[in-house]
Amino acid sequence: MSDDLIITVAPCGAETTREQAPGVPYTPGEIAEEARRAFDAGARMVHVHARWDDGTPTQDADRYVATVAAIRERAPGMIVQVSTGGAIGMTAEERLGSLAAEPEMASLTCGTVNFGRGVFENPAPLMLEFARAQLAAGVRPELEIFDAGHLDNARWLAAKAPLEGPQHHDLVLGVPGGIAGTAQNVVMLSDRLPPGSTWSATGIGHSFLPVATAALACGGHVRCGFEDQVEVEPGTPAASNADLVARAVAIAKLLGRTPATPERARELLGLT
Numbered sequence: 001m002s003d004d005l006i007i008t009v010a011p012c013g014a015e016t017t018r019e020q021a022p023g024v025p026y027t028p029g030e031i032a033e034e035a036r037r038a039f040d041a042g043a044r045m046v047h048v049h050a051r052w053d054d055g056t057p058t059q060d061a062d063r064y065v066a067t068v069a070a071i072r073e074r075a076p077g078m079i080v081q082v083s084t085g086g087a088i089g090m091t092a093e094e095r096l097g098s099l100a101a102e103p104e105m106a107s108l109t110c111g112t113v114n115f116g117r118g119v120f121e122n123p124a125p126l127m128l129e130f131a132r133a134q135l136a137a138g139v140r141p142e143l144e145i146f147d148a149g150h151l152d153n154a155r156w157l158a159a160k161a162p163l164e165g166p167q168h169h170d171l172v173l174g175v176p177g178g179i180a181g182t183a184q185n186v187v188m189l190s191d192r193l194p195p196g197s198t199w200s201a202t203g204i205g206h207s208f209l210p211v212a213t214a215a216l217a218c219g220g221h222v223r224c225g226f227e228d229q230v231e232v233e234p235g236t237p238a239a240s241n242a243d244l245v246a247r248a249v250a251i252a253k254l255l256g257r258t259p260a261t262p263e264r265a266r267e268l269l270g271l272t
């Protein structure tokens, strides 16, 4: 297992509001500034959702181009990964708007899942369309796994698309409607990944601690940020994404893991 750690910061997501986290960024400049702070704290990849100035989530191509350009200016070492998940209810065409920003990576969710009170729809034809769009654009997918069956869907997708070589996965645990955020589930899911895969884990809300600790101990990477958590500990809100990244770095240090250099992070993910 490599000691090198890739922390992904997810600075705003599509759902988190300023009522929940006053520091959640909306504009390209705000998102870029949060990315810079997170990079300085140890994050090496940013999972980008674009927002309009009033906080409304959008997959608008121009807004993504502006947001990614601002991130590249202020945090040039960051691996930029755009969301193709967007927000619940968006069409497939809308969701693919983010690829206009020419990112290095993009998320690709491997199946439909209940998502709070809604349903995050990712049927097989949409998965295939997204994989082919990413392949055509030269963008490396991050396969998002919200439930155990998504691993089987990911294997089907990799063969069918076809996606060459080992893939990178993000195990997302603790979404209400998806797999629960426990250490046992991290071990079970990561054990089932195809050999040679790279992976990170995301623990939603208070499941961050068991999920991140298990992932770090098992050789995985970690995602955090206002998309996923708003408190650094129960009752203590995070002021910035950098607070959440600093918590991940502190736990990692105890387990002998340290943030990779930007070059090494790209090498680990097969981006070079």
Ligand code: KMH
Pocket: 013, 014, 015, 083, 084, 085, 086, 087, 088, 107, 108, 109, 115, 120, 144
């Ligand atoms: N906002 C969620 C419905 C992704 O970015 O790829 C989907 C999501 C996944 O956040």
Ligand code: ZN
Pocket: 010, 013, 014, 047, 049, 083, 085, 086, 107, 227
């Ligand atoms: Zn997302």
